[in-house]
Amino acid sequence: MNTGFSSNLAGTKLPHAARGPLRALIVEDSEADFDLIVAMLAGAGWSVEAERVEERAAMRNALATGKWDVVIADHSLPRFSGNEALQLTSDCGTDAPFILVSGSIGEDAAVAALHAGATDCINKASLARLAPAVERSLAGVEARLERRKAERALRDSLDRLTALVNASPLAIIGLDLERRVTLWNPAAERIFGWTQTEVLGRNPPSVAPAQRDDFQRYQDLAISSGSVEAETRRVRADGSEVEISLSVAALHDDEGRAIGTIALIADIGDRKRAEREITESREQLRALSAHTGKAIEAERARIARELHDQVGGTLTALRSELDGLRKRIDTDPALAKRVQSMDKLIDTAMTASISMSRSLRPSMLDHGVYPALEWQAREFEERTGTHCRVTCNDEEASLDMEQSTALYRVFQEALTNVAKHAKAGRVTVELFISASTVTLEVRDDGCGLAGGALGKRESFGVRGMLERVRGLGGWLDVSGQPGDGTTLMVSIPRRKPKSPKAGT
Numbered sequence: 001m002n003t004g005f006s007s008n009l010a011g012t013k014l015p016h017a018a019r020g021p022l023r024a025l026i027v028e029d030s031e032a033d034f035d036l037i038v039a040m041l042a043g044a045g046w047s048v049e050a051e052r053v054e055e056r057a058a059m060r061n062a063l064a065t066g067k068w069d070v071v072i073a074d075h076s077l078p079r080f081s082g083n084e085a086l087q088l089t090s091d092c093g094t095d096a097p098f099i100l101v102s103g104s105i106g107e108d109a110a111v112a113a114l115h116a117g118a119t120d121c122i123n124k125a126s127l128a129r130l131a132p133a134v135e136r137s138l139a140g141v142e143a144r145l146e147r148r149k150a151e152r153a154l155r156d157s158l159d160r161l162t163a164l165v166n167a168s169p170l171a172i173i174g175l176d177l178e179r180r181v182t183l184w185n186p187a188a189e190r191i192f193g194w195t196q197t198e199v200l201g202r203n204p205p206s207v208a209p210a211q212r213d214d215f216q217r218y219q220d221l222a223i224s225s226g227s228v229e230a231e232t233r234r235v236r237a238d239g240s241e242v243e244i245s246l247s248v249a250a251l252h253d254d255e256g257r258a259i260g261t262i263a264l265i266a267d268i269g270d271r272k273r274a275e276r277e278i279t280e281s282r283e284q285l286r287a288l289s290a291h292t293g294k295a296i297e298a299e300r301a302r303i304a305r306e307l308h309d310q311v312g313g314t315l316t317a318l319r320s321e322l323d324g325l326r327k328r329i330d331t332d333p334a335l336a337k338r339v340q341s342m343d344k345l346i347d348t349a350m351t352a353s354i355s356m357s358r359s360l361r362p363s364m365l366d367h368g369v370y371p372a373l374e375w376q377a378r379e380f381e382e383r384t385g386t387h388c389r390v391t392c393n394d395e396e397a398s399l400d401m402e403q404s405t406a407l408y409r410v411f412q413e414a415l416t417n418v419a420k421h422a423k424a425g426r427v428t429v430e431l432f433i434s435a436s437t438v439t440l441e442v443r444d445d446g447c448g449l450a451g452g453a454l455g456k457r458e459s460f461g462v463r464g465m466l467e468r469v470r471g472l473g474g475w476l477d478v479s480g481q482p483g484d485g486t487t488l489m490v491s492i493p494r495r496k497p498k499s500p501k502a503g504t
């Protein structure tokens, strides 16, 4: 039930520019004073919607509507008072400013009212001050609302930030300029084993004495350059070491002065262990492949020697036996013919044995790498009809046998690839031997490398060459654009031969 008295002067002719609506709750026993107040406000340009109340219950009901822009209260009323009205306004939690209007209030009472939350106190004798006071207090309310909104937004973003810091799988550690912990999130507790309460305000215990220099360096670098990233080690509460990746950034105050650092830290122990295992097994594979390569070369050389010495020797002996026989059976033409055919068979066997022996391990390798490559190039020309020219800056130079064999095998695979893939008309080979390195370049004028050619899972030629060359501490590069030929480059640090003619 509304026991108040209303007045709506919207539409009254106004001396000032219209300001918009003003909903005023006026606590006043005198109807004449109420009208006067409303007229003052309307005169200042507001379209006033006002309600008059003069006792507690009516005021509580009116406040409950929550619609008021301003509460204006007389200081003394017969059944109520300005102070009580002020108390009620504050109890109801309204944001509307409260203006006390009085003819009798003294200075002390006015100050007390202001302390109690009144926005302003106006003397009835100078009611002209009312409109400016309302205007001021409305601006104050607006500023207060704005401030509250900003505070709420700040609180929301702080809440979000706190949730993020708490849920982060990365340790987040804040330090001040004295390197004392200001922030230590749950992930930091999990990774290092100390609780936030144990570390706040202390230097981080996760930095072991031996790690202090390294820690200090990252902090200084972050402050001087803004941020720093690193992989390093720290300790856990149980004394064990933890491998971490660290990203430290400097924190600044409003004036840009550094006030500390914040670090994001991940435990990379598992990753590092996996990386170490991969590196180890790669090294083992490489060693195994080098060992296998050497064993194959040694076996080839042994079989080549057997072919040359045993099979070749036996065939030579067989031929001289046959020669002796031939002298005795010259008189029997049929037998002579059979001996002649046996001679041809021995010839064929000898040629095959020499060719097999050479392809297993060309004896030219014993004369140096250049003669071996040259021989291989002639074989290739004969077999494929593709022109192949080899040049060398030092044809006499001798290399360590393992290096000569490796270069020879790389060259063999390079020529096999030209024959298989390039459709080339010409191959140009340059061997450059200096005191410290040996470089081999094999260039063809064929179809060039198709995209992804070197990544084929089922291809092992280039991979094998690479392994061989890496095993000797060198590098290999295969390049070429489609339609523009292919170039293979190999370079290895040169080793002098242990014994110039030693075979494998």
Ligand SMILES: Nc1ncnc2c1ncn2[C@@H]1O[C@H](COP(=O)(O)OP(=O)(O)OP(=O)(O)O)[C@@H](O)[C@H]1O
Residues within 6 Å of the ligand: 417, 418, 420, 421, 422, 444, 446, 447, 448, 449, 450, 453, 454, 456, 458, 459, 460, 461, 462, 463, 486
């Ligand atoms: N001279 C070349 N001209 C054009 N393409 C080439 C040449 N050399 C290599 N390639 C391309 O690179 C791929 C990889 O060569 P790689 O020697 O590793 O394997 P592959 O010759 O296919 O098989 P293999 O394992 O028998 O050697 C080839 O399949 C081919 O597509």
Ligand SMILES: [Mg+2]
Residues within 6 Å of the ligand: 413, 416, 417, 460, 461, 462
């Ligand atoms: Mg190949």
